[in-house]
Amino acid sequence: MPPWGRVILINRPEWLEYIKQGDVQRYSRGPIAVALFTEFPGRNTPVGSEGAEWRFARRTMAPIFTVKSFTNHVSSAMNEIVPLTRELLSDACQKGVPVDWNDLSGRIAFSIFCKSALDLDTNVLRGDTSCLSCSHPLLDAINVLNRVSSSRILNPLWRWTEKINGVSKKFNAAREQMWRLVDTVIEEQKRMPTKSQDNYLANMLNDPEITNPLLVRDVLVTLLFAGRDNTQNALAWALYALMNNPKWITRMREEAVAYANNDHEVEYHDLAKYPIHLAVFYEVVRLWPGLPKNFRLAMFDDELPAIPHIGQPAVRIDKGDYIFWSDYVMMRDEATWGPTSNDFDPGRHLDREGNFVKPAPPNFIGFGAGPRLCPAAQLVAYEFVACWAGILPYFDFSPMKNVLPDGTRYQEPRLIEAFTPSLSCPLMVDVRKFNDDERTKLGFAA
Numbered sequence: 001m002p003p004w005g006r007v008i009l010i011n012r013p014e015w016l017e018y019i020k021q022g023d024v025q026r027y028s029r030g031p032i033a034v035a036l037f038t039e040f041p042g043r044n045t046p047v048g049s050e051g052a053e054w055r056f057a058r059r060t061m062a063p064i065f066t067v068k069s070f071t072n073h074v075s076s077a078m079n080e081i082v083p084l085t086r087e088l089l090s091d092a093c094q095k096g097v098p099v100d101w102n103d104l105s106g107r108i109a110f111s112i113f114c115k116s117a118l119d120l121d122t123n124v125l126r127g128d129t130s131c132l133s134c135s136h137p138l139l140d141a142i143n144v145l146n147r148v149s150s151s152r153i154l155n156p157l158w159r160w161t162e163k164i165n166g167v168s169k170k171f172n173a174a175r176e177q178m179w180r181l182v183d184t185v186i187e188e189q190k191r192m193p194t195k196s197q198d199n200y201l202a203n204m205l206n207d208p209e210i211t212n213p214l215l216v217r218d219v220l221v222t223l224l225f226a227g228r229d230n231t232q233n234a235l236a237w238a239l240y241a242l243m244n245n246p247k248w249i250t251r252m253r254e255e256a257v258a259y260a261n262n263d264h265e266v267e268y269h270d271l272a273k274y275p276i277h278l279a280v281f282y283e284v285v286r287l288w289p290g291l292p293k294n295f296r297l298a299m300f301d302d303e304l305p306a307i308p309h310i311g312q313p314a315v316r317i318d319k320g321d322y323i324f325w326s327d328y329v330m331m332r333d334e335a336t337w338g339p340t341s342n343d344f345d346p347g348r349h350l351d352r353e354g355n356f357v358k359p360a361p362p363n364f365i366g367f368g369a370g371p372r373l374c375p376a377a378q379l380v381a382y383e384f385v386a387c388w389a390g391i392l393p394y395f396d397f398s399p400m401k402n403v404l405p406d407g408t409r410y411q412e413p414r415l416i417e418a419f420t421p422s423l424s425c426p427l428m429v430d431v432r433k434f435n436d437d438e439r440t441k442l443g444f445a446a
């Protein structure tokens with residue numbers, strides 16, 4: 001056995017759940033992942049820390065993932081951002097221009113987070129399509145950091161190779177830029193006593209237990225990254241899957257029309273009324289999970305339990321072994337999900353009466369399990385439902401028919417090699433707005 005332990009690849013959900021339940025106590029991310037995450041998103045975050053620091057970072061983030069925050073802040077952000085998205089899509093229809101839904105999803109996700117947690121208008125999303133050609137320096141910097149960080153997972157020599165190929169310079173410049181921008185947001189919040197003191201950042205700054213300014217910065221960076229990236233991917237893969245399975249668009253639309261309210265977008269407390277949307281969301285996360293591949297380091301000798309029903313005996317684990325798995329492969333495994341495991345079928349999360357049946361570990365591990373379970377699972381489900389319920393009753397989408405003057409055409413996206421399940425290319429779609437007759441037929445009051 002090599003001195004650094006064995007690398008054990010697992011594909012049984014029972015074992016993955018076992019390891020995740022032992023997270024922090026018996027299994028850790030290990031020094032490789034911690035070194036990677038220390039660079040980005042930062043040392044003082046749940047993803048980049050272990051033990052007491054991890055606990056403190058989780059507690060620092062907790063207020064953003066409460067029902068109070070969803071009800072007071074996220075719902076009110078959705079009331080601005082969803083109508084703005086509709087305005088933008090209407091503008092695209094009027095001008096007859098296609099839209100890169102992958103890019104637009106990122107703008108929506110980024111705007112929701114900035115508005116709800118920081119009370120910040122970033123301008124990456126406006127009511128006309130001209131905003132689609134403008135970027136935001138923070139988004140650009142995070143994109144560079146994400147791409148470079150994920151390439152490091154498979155390159156143990158990155159500290160050296162990046163010096164030679166110049167990538168480390170690019171990474172450091174992007175990180176400086178991101179830190180500067182985040183520090184500016186923090187300073188502005190501190191300077192503005194009249195500004196709402198009831199947002200997440202203000203509360204964090206007023207918390208007497210949070211004395212480390214680097215913690216505030218790292219936590220914001222993590223949330224900006226996670227809040228944008230995974231939400232973007234879920235919205236983008238959803239449209240890709242839905243365009244290939246239009247009957248689910250019809251069902252979502254019917255559900256959205258049934259509960260549509262002229263005064264406001266879907267509110268958090270109404271989430272349970274949207275079983276079809278929730279089933280679609282969970283099916284998207286099953287097929288394109290938040291972290292397609294992952295690993296842990298065993299901190300003690302241990303044993304993966306026997307699985308009697310498949311005749312699998314227990315497996316010895318030694319301190320120092322690395323356990324690898326792929327959520328992506330496991331959640332498409334026929335042995336767990338049946339012969340249609342690779343198909344997009346939200347129906348598998350609905351019972352006979354059409355109630356949503358939330359998939360859970362061990363089979364469904366799209367949000368992880370155990371102590372490191374994604375704290376945002378409920379938040380992102382709400383954002384997803386509110387977005388689609390606010391869009392599908394008004395618009396129809398189809399893969400872009402024409403080829404643009406610069407040669408851009410509709411392409412089937414693939415999963416790229418990254419931390420998160422990012423799309424390999426723009427998702428170019430044509431958008432069509434329903435006219436009044438069509439909307440009446442859909443069930444909207446005239």
Ligand code: HEM
Pocket residue numbers: 046047058061222223226227228230231234285289290291294365366367368369371372373374375376377379380
């Ligand atoms: C569809 C959307 C999302 C999916 C599928 C997803 C998935 C996951 C998964 C699988 C993990 C566990 C990682 C592990 O075990 O190593 C995780 C952790 C985490 N997620 Fe999410 N996530 C999503 C959205 C978000 C959002 C919107 C945020 C923040 C606003 C967020 C914040 C975090 C944080 C901070 C952790 C680290 C938890 C820890 O290590 O204690 N996630 N997420």
